[in-house]
Amino acid sequence: MADNHHVKTAQKLADQAIQDKLGLDAFQEAKQATEEEHAQTLKQALRENRKAVIWSMAISMCIIMEGYDTILIGNFFAYPEFQKKFGHYYPELGKWQVSGPWQTGLTMAATCGAIIGGLANGWFASRLGYRKVLMAAMMALNCFLFIVFFATGREMLLAGQVLCGLCWGVFATLAPAYASEVCPTNLRGYMTTYVNLCWAIGQLLAAGVLRGCLHIHGEMGYRIPFALQWMWPTPIIVLAWFAPESPWFLVRSDRLEEAKHSIHRLSGDKTEAQINAQLAMMLHTTTVESQVSKGATYLDCFRGVNIRRSEICMLAFVGQILSGSSFAYTPTYFFTSAGMESARAFEMGLGAKAFGFIGTVCSWFLITRFGRRTLYVSGLGCLFIILFIIGILNVAAHDRALWPSGALCVVWLFVYSLTIGPVTYSIISETSSVRLRPLAVVLARNAYQVVNIISIVLQTYMMNPTEWNLQGKTGFVWGSTCFCMFVWSFFRMPEVKGRTYEELDILFKHKVPARKFASTEVDAYGERSAEPEVKEEQATK
Secondary structure, X not given: OHHHHHHHHXXXXXXXXXXXXXXXXXXXXXXXXXXXXXHOOHHHHHHHOHHHHHHHHHHXXXXXXXXXXXXXXXXXXXXXXXXXXXXXXXXXXXXXXXXXXXXXXXXXXHHHHHHHHHHHHHHHHHHHOHHHHHHHHHHHHHHHHHHHHOOOOHHHHHHHHHHHHHHHHHHHHHHHHHHHXXXXXXXXXXXXXXXXXXXXXXXXXXXXXXXXXXXXXXXXXXXXXXXXXXXXXXXXXXXXXXXXXXHHHHHHOOOHHHHHHXXXXXXXXXXXXXXXXHHHHHHHHHHHHHHHOOOOOOHHHHOOOHHHHHHHHHHHHHHHHHHHHHHHOOOHHHHHXXXXXXXXXXXXXXXXXXXXXXXXXXXXXXXXXXXXXXXXXXXXXHHHXXXXXXXXXXXXXXXXXXXXXXHHHHHHHHHHHHOHXXXXXXXXXXXXXXXXXXXXXXXXXXXXXXXXXXXXXXXXXXXXXXXXXXXXXXXXXXXXXXXXXXXXXXXXXXXXXXXXXXXHHHHHHOOOOHHHOOOEXXXXXXXXXXXXXXXXXXXXX
């Protein structure tokens, strides 16, 4: 009863707040904006928000360079020139090899930096906005790339990776949050999963560059891929300078005139009345959230109703690692260690990244039709099966399983890019509350990074021929963790497709079970003498 009274009081305070700031008709305008979002077709949403789509795509381009770099180091371990520069010669293997501890350290360096950068982004973005933080991170990255490019030893390369990771941590958490805030309900799924497409583009470019530079003799063979990263920061700084700030951030900061101007810049064919209605809806949502749950710190993400939302965001992102991405997403080193010729291994890696790109594009057609929950749960189920088949093949056929295992890795990557790869960005951006979104997205990404560090350590030792040398049997390990995530997601992952942020607030406040999110009716603007109406839809035969 106390909780219901709290929600009811918050609704009244929200109504009063938007009337005081936007006028007596603000409540009806907010209700109208919500109804219009639900009634919009995809074509209407694109027409009325085409500028928002363009700016969202522009800002998300910062993920391309993160996707580009994240596979460089892992693939450089199979690079002959890199092995000679930063490794040792092992007579028993008859070749140069970077040792297991240094492989772990160099791979983990950027991840450790990304954790710190992500935490800093959550704090700064919630106070300064997305644009300023993105520009500052890009400027810093321009400087840090010099350290990586001119690295003379493993220690210098390690330091450069940590510093670059600070910036990549900002990009990974800023892009999906910005995309989810500048686009309406019908476009959120497309624009948040576009973030993963940018990641796939970056990895596809990196795979092509690595293959092209494979036979370049001397240190330039691995320095050229590093140098190409300088193509991105300056153009993106210019784009961020001209981009409109998120109107949700401006509303949270009580800068309503600026928020209205931002909505106008993001719109296509919206009328003045529609812009005012959208502003009223944003103010109503943020006011209700601030009244029900005070504060906007990392600790607030683990208080009250936000505990469940944080759990979903964090574990959804962690699921990308536990589904086996450390093993199947970068197979080049695995294949070369198993005896495949370097050029063929990198060609296979390039083809795998192309399948990842195609899968992400195809996911756009599935996410709106089937929703987030269905893609995530079914995707984990398929990935679990593929990983176990790889493990079984290795036990049964040993070296003869090399090509079938490689083909299955490509299939794994396609299924991953079709399901949990892109849909996770949509889940974390939409499930988090509006007021805590910059912080919740950071926590989700950092949970991913912490688990990624553990997986990197394990994966390095499992695959390194001088260490555990498990090869394809590693599929059993990641197949088991993938199955655990499948069970969790079946019981805990809600369906957020087609819900406005205010409706999601209400569903979480009323503790609706995950499997009933899609079938529960929500009236956020019901009778004002009572709390918003929430009732489960009656099942129909």
